[in-house]
Amino acid sequence: MPFQPLPDDQPSCTVECPACGHRGLVYEQQLGLLGPCPVCGAARPRYMGSVAPGSGRQVSFGRFRDLLDEPRLLSLIEEALGLCPLDAECFADAQGREVPLEDIHYALQGNAGWQGQVYNLHMNRAR
Incomplete structure (x- = not known):
């Protein structure tokens, strides 16, 4: 099963x-x-x-994907990871290579500060 x-x-x-x-x-x-x-x-x-053990502020990949229309998340991705949006779910690094959305989620969830920001965006939308 x-x-x-x-x-x-x-x-x-x-x-x-x-x-x-x-x-x-x-x-x-x-x-x-x-x-x-x-x-x-x-x-x-x-x-x-x-990932960011003990924070209790994890956001699932599906919920992260739902936040991609949030300008503050796009700003976080650009500022924290140096990635530029190409379209709805595609981002590129400084060399123009596409970065998988899963890797972006992983990177943001792996840093307690960034994870907290994503969590707050999610909770603001959920309320």
Whole structure:
């Protein structure tokens, strides 16, 4: 039976593919169930640790994606990560290379200060 998270669960563990370096968030319960890398299909991603441990302010990838029309989130992505928006869900680095949205979410969730800002944006919208 495939893994099914509980409604209140949020991904909190980071993994990295040893072949291509792609990073992503998974649920803690998935650590022993991980399949191949979603980007390159190579070896199973390895556990890198938890995201901003103890903050209690994680925002799921789906909820993060819902915030992409928020100008303050776009400003945070530009200022904190140096990325420029290309369109609704695409961003590029200074060399013009596209950066996966999952990597942006990972980077913001991996820093407690940035994570708090994303969480506040989410909570302001939820209220």
